[in-house]
Amino acid sequence: MVNFSKTLVLAIASVAVTYTASLAQTPTPKANDSTTPLHLLQPDYPVPYGQPKPADVVKVLDRVYAYLNESTPTQVIDKQTGQPITDFTKFNTNAIIKPGDFRLTSYEWGVTYAGMLLASEATGDARYADYTNKRLAFLNSLRPYFREQVSADPHANTSLRPMLAPHALDDVGAMCAAMIKAVRAGGLKADARQQIDTYMNYIMTKEYRLADGTLARNRPQPNTLWLDDLFMSVPALAQMGKLTNDRKYFDEAVKQVLQFSKRMFNKEKGLYMHGWVEGMNVHPQFHWARANGWAIMTKVELLDVLPQDHPGRGAVLELLRAHVQGLASCQAGSGFWHQLLDRNDSYLETSATAIYAYSIARAINRGWLDAKAYAPMTMLAWNAVSTKVTDKGQIEGTCVGTGMGFDPAFYYYRPINVYAAHGYGPVLLAGAEVINLLNKKTFEINDSSLQLTERK
Numbered sequence: 001m002v003n004f005s006k007t008l009v010l011a012i013a014s015v016a017v018t019y020t021a022s023l024a025q026t027p028t029p030k031a032n033d034s035t036t037p038l039h040l041l042q043p044d045y046p047v048p049y050g051q052p053k054p055a056d057v058v059k060v061l062d063r064v065y066a067y068l069n070e071s072t073p074t075q076v077i078d079k080q081t082g083q084p085i086t087d088f089t090k091f092n093t094n095a096i097i098k099p100g101d102f103r104l105t106s107y108e109w110g111v112t113y114a115g116m117l118l119a120s121e122a123t124g125d126a127r128y129a130d131y132t133n134k135r136l137a138f139l140n141s142l143r144p145y146f147r148e149q150v151s152a153d154p155h156a157n158t159s160l161r162p163m164l165a166p167h168a169l170d171d172v173g174a175m176c177a178a179m180i181k182a183v184r185a186g187g188l189k190a191d192a193r194q195q196i197d198t199y200m201n202y203i204m205t206k207e208y209r210l211a212d213g214t215l216a217r218n219r220p221q222p223n224t225l226w227l228d229d230l231f232m233s234v235p236a237l238a239q240m241g242k243l244t245n246d247r248k249y250f251d252e253a254v255k256q257v258l259q260f261s262k263r264m265f266n267k268e269k270g271l272y273m274h275g276w277v278e279g280m281n282v283h284p285q286f287h288w289a290r291a292n293g294w295a296i297m298t299k300v301e302l303l304d305v306l307p308q309d310h311p312g313r314g315a316v317l318e319l320l321r322a323h324v325q326g327l328a329s330c331q332a333g334s335g336f337w338h339q340l341l342d343r344n345d346s347y348l349e350t351s352a353t354a355i356y357a358y359s360i361a362r363a364i365n366r367g368w369l370d371a372k373a374y375a376p377m378t379m380l381a382w383n384a385v386s387t388k389v390t391d392k393g394q395i396e397g398t399c400v401g402t403g404m405g406f407d408p409a410f411y412y413y414r415p416i417n418v419y420a421a422h423g424y425g426p427v428l429l430a431g432a433e434v435i436n437l438l439n440k441k442t443f444e445i446n447d448s449s450l451q452l453t454e455r456k
Contacts, residue, residue: 046334048383054438060386061119061128061431064424067393068112069131071101074138076145076159088145095146097159101419104135105162107232108421110174115428117181122432133187136179139163140192163195169207169215169232172199176236177301180243200240203233204252210278214259220404223278230260231294235301242305253302254312260295261319270326271341275404284406287341290399290422293355296323300359303368317368324369327356331377335384339399339411346412350388350397354426357381361433371441382434385427390418398423 032042043049075098076085085095102109113132120129139160146160154165162171176199182188183196203215210216210223215233217224234253241249263276266285272295274288299320306313330341336348337356360378363369388396398420405411 047380047387049380050383051379051442052383052386052434052438054435057382057386057431057435057438058123058125060389061123061428063389063391063393064395064427064431065116065119065128065131065393068102068424069127072104072109072135073098073100074104074135076142088142091145091148093149095149095159097142102421102424104139105160105171105175106421107170107174108425110176110178111425112421112428113178113425114174114181115425115432117178117185117187118432119428122435128428129185129187132178132182136182136188136192140188140195143195163198166199166202166206168217169203169229172202173232173234173236176200176203177239180236180239184239184243196240196243199236203236207233212259213255214263215256216278220406221277224404225260225263225276225278226404227260227264227272227274227288227291228294230256230298234298238302238305247307247310250306250310251312254306254310254316257299257302257316257319258312265319265323266326267322269342270322270324270329272323286405286408286411288402288411289337289339289341289349289352290355290402292323292327292341293352293359293426296320296327296359297355299323300362300366303366304362320363320368324360324363324374327360328374328377331381335377335380335382336397337381339414340408343408343412346408347416348397349399349416350385350395351399351420351423351426353381354385354423354430357385357430358426358433361430361437365433365436365440375437375441378434378437382430385430388423389427394418395423395427 036042076088076095077083077098078085078092078094079096080094084098085092097104102112113136116128116132120126142160143164146158147164149158150156150161150164154161155167163175166172176196179188179192179196179199183190183192207215208218210225214225215229217226217229234256237249237253237256241247241253261272264272266273266287269287271287272292273283273285274291275286276283299316302316303313303320306316327337327341331337332344332348334348336350336353338344339346339349339352357378360369360374360381364371364375364378390396396418397416398418399414399422400417400420401422402411402414
């Protein structure tokens with residue numbers, strides 16, 4: 001189901017990571033032929049191997065940006081005539097946000113907005129941040145215009161319903177976190193606070209919970225935990241704590257991570273199950289890749305802003321390290337991870353691989369993980385992801401939205417599609433954080449090892 005571009009690089013007999021004080025130019029690899037001595041045979045890697053150049057990472061991000069900027073318009077139109085609406089003093093009942101390839105208010109696009117902000121920070125290119133700031137300001141400006149429509153039917157599938165009348169954590173968490181990041185960075189006006197408060201009120205007071213306060217759903221069975229919901233809540237809570245300096249948000253965020261983890265983290269494997277159902281004696285342990293991605297990214301996002309003196313910080317950091325160790329043991333030789341992490345006959349999936357590349361790179365850059373142990377696998381993961389970004393800027397190999405399953409076939413045969421929105425934000429985040437990592441450390445391939453050097 002996955003195709004790889006093939007690149008031949010310098011021979012490596014083993015991968016060992018050591019510090020070195022000198023940086024040598026990697027020789028141009030030579031092709032094998034029937035006369036090549038065995039000790040000079042070149043490995044046939046399925047993805048580029050070794051240190052990517054920051055400029056090449058930027059080229060990948062630029063392709064993604066160009067595609068998304070073109071395919072996600074900021075315009076209100078009449079759905080019957082297709083004509084633009086410019087008069088917002090009187091509501092047109094046919095008004096909708098002009099459809100593009102992706103919705104501007106989805107949780108996937110909350111991740112994309114955050115990815116654009118980080119890409120701008122890493123590259124110094126204001127276009128990325130402008131993408132996020134322009135669209136979030138556009139959405140925020142339409143709240144008064146669409147309010148009456150949403151109030152009249154809060155369950156209708158209308159353009160701003162997820163913002164004005166959220167029904168689930170999917171509607172609020174990722175968008176809220178991105179909006180707070182944009183406000184904190186100065187790119188979004190403080191009048192977005194009303195929308196931020198709407199999102200936060202839903203997380204804190206309206207989402208269904210178990211008796212101990214753990215965020216839950218009543219599907220597919222009553223009192224069910226979805227690992228995805230960690231990301232749909234905790235990063236927003238953490239950002240709200242940073243924005244307001246109110247520790248209750250940090251306390252709530254840590255509580256959710258610890259209470260989800262005590263039920264869903266398999267300590268032996270270092271992996272999370274996708275779903276947990278209260279009252280079941282035996283839980284279906286399907287270690288779905290993207291859900292594990294949401295979980296690791298949640299911990300990274302929380303630790304980013306959690307006060308150093310918070311009593312729960314050590315436990316969250318310990319979980320992060322245990323999870324990374326589990327994920328490291330599952331990475332395929334091509335750099336990708338499988339759709340079901342511990343089932344190597346399931347397909348290789350792009351969005352989860354990108355999330356892991358981002359999360360592990362950021363944890364290294366923050367000093368939470370040992371670069372010698374984990375930077376090489378992160379480079380390999382990014383190189384793999386880069387092969388799935390087309391010349392047009394679309395991302396291949398991403399699993400579509402997925403519910404909670406009770407049998408392996410449910411996960412094995414989920415479709416992949418370039419219009420699965422889940423891949424775009426993670427790729428932007430991964431590329432941006434890999435650039436940050438490359439600016440701190442450098443890698444060298446010689447005839448026997450991959451070496452790591454700290455940039456001073």
